[in-house]
Structures are given as structure tokens and as C-alpha cells.
Amino acid sequence: MFFVSAADVETITTSELKDMLPATSEERESYDEVPEDWDFALVDTRSREEFEKGHINGAINMPEDEDFRPGPLPFDLDTKIIFYGPDCHDFISRTESLGYRNVKLYEAGIDGWNRNGNYLTTTPEYVSSLLHAEYVGEIDNKPYQIIDTRGFAMYIESHIPTADSMEHTIFDDKYLDFMSANKDIEIITYCGGFF
Numbered sequence: 001m002f003f004v005s006a007a008d009v010e011t012i013t014t015s016e017l018k019d020m021l022p023a024t025s026e027e028r029e030s031y032d033e034v035p036e037d038w039d040f041a042l043v044d045t046r047s048r049e050e051f052e053k054g055h056i057n058g059a060i061n062m063p064e065d066e067d068f069r070p071g072p073l074p075f076d077l078d079t080k081i082i083f084y085g086p087d088c089h090d091f092i093s094r095t096e097s098l099g100y101r102n103v104k105l106y107e108a109g110i111d112g113w114n115r116n117g118n119y120l121t122t123t124p125e126y127v128s129s130l131l132h133a134e135y136v137g138e139i140d141n142k143p144y145q146i147i148d149t150r151g152f153a154m155y156i157e158s159h160i161p162t163a164d165s166m167e168h169t170i171f172d173d174k175y176l177d178f179m180s181a182n183k184d185i186e187i188i189t190y191c192g193g194f195f
Contacts, residue, residue: 043061122188145186
């Protein structure tokens with residue numbers, strides 16, 4: 001195994017990462033690919049299940065509990081690659097051994113991202129897992145709310161089952177005061193874009 005010491009890896013802060021992240025990618029078509037229109041790659045090394053439940057927008061998943069596969073990484077060895085996850089140092093070492101020269105660690109990870117009030121992106125697979133009677137009927141599962149932020153006409157045309165229509169252009173004026181006071185409820189929003 002390759003291991004790199006935490007002291008040997010340059011780290012970036014939450015504010016630095018947030019400043020780097022564009023709101024969306026015009027070219028990304030899959031959660032398995034690095035957005036081609038970004039000049040860096042963000043790699044989440046947590047398990048696939050954790051990634052699907054919520055990850056930093058634009059991240060790809062290279063789970064540490066699986067074999068290291070560099071396939072999703074960009075071809076350009078000068079591309080900035082930012083890793084996060086509780087035990088990502090082995091993957092950082094392996095990436096550097098392939099010749100990548102600009103590898104960073106987002107040490108605060110998903111917890112630091114959340115503590116700073118940033119949103120997470122979920123996958124369709126995760127949302128689908130919530131839409132089953134077994135999940136909804138299990139008393140120990142957290143409640144959730146799915147919000148469709150598109151215009152009402154698009155909502156009527158098609159929407160995810162159980163989703164509420166709350167158009168983003170009028171959300172603050174019309175819906176904000178009616179949101180749940182329970183801050184433990186999981187809120188999932190979606191719109192017409194990929195992410």
C-alpha cells in the first residue's frame with residue numbers, strides 16, 4: 001500500500017473550495033465523470049452509499065472500500081485534483097504515483113462542508129430508495145420532503161412522486177414561512193438541470 005502523511009499534502013479550506021465551484025456544469029452528463037468544463041477534479045472517497053446520499057456538487061466517487069481505479073481522473077497530469085473522505089491518503093499517494101502534480105486534500109470533508117451551510121447533491125438512486133413503502137413505513141427512518149422547484153406547468157406535466165411544487169422564483173415570498181420547523185427533516189430539491 002502507498003501512504004502519504006497528512007503533513008505532506010497541501011490542503012484547501014472550505015471557502016477556497018466554495019470559491020472554485022461553479023454553480024453548474026454545462027457539459028456534465030453523469031455522476032461518474034469529472035465536469036469537462038471545470039479546471040479541477042473533486043474526488044469523494046467515501047462509500048458509494050454515502051456518496052449517493054449526499055456529496056459536494058460536482059464530485060466523482062472513487063470509494064476507498066473498492067480497488068483504486070484511476071479511469072475517472074482527467075488525462076492532464078497538471079489538473080488540480082482535490083480529494084475528500086475520512087481515509088483518502090492512500091488514494092492521494094496512488095494518484096501522485098501516477099504522475100499527477102497538483103493533488104490537494106479538502107481536510108474538512110463532508111462534515112466541514114455541511115457545518116458551513118453548504119448544500120449536498122444526491123443521486124437519482126438515493127431518491128428512488130426513499131420512494132418505497134418499506135422505507136416510508138419504517139418508523140426509524142428519517143422523514144423527508146421532496147421539492148420540485150420548476151414552474152408549476154412543468155410540475156403538472158411530470159414530477160417525482162410525493163414531491164411538492166414550490167417554484168424557486170417565488171419561494172421566499174410564498175413558501176419559506178411554511179417550511180417545517182423541524183430541522184432534522186431531510187429536504188431534497190430538484191429542478192430541470194443536471195445539477
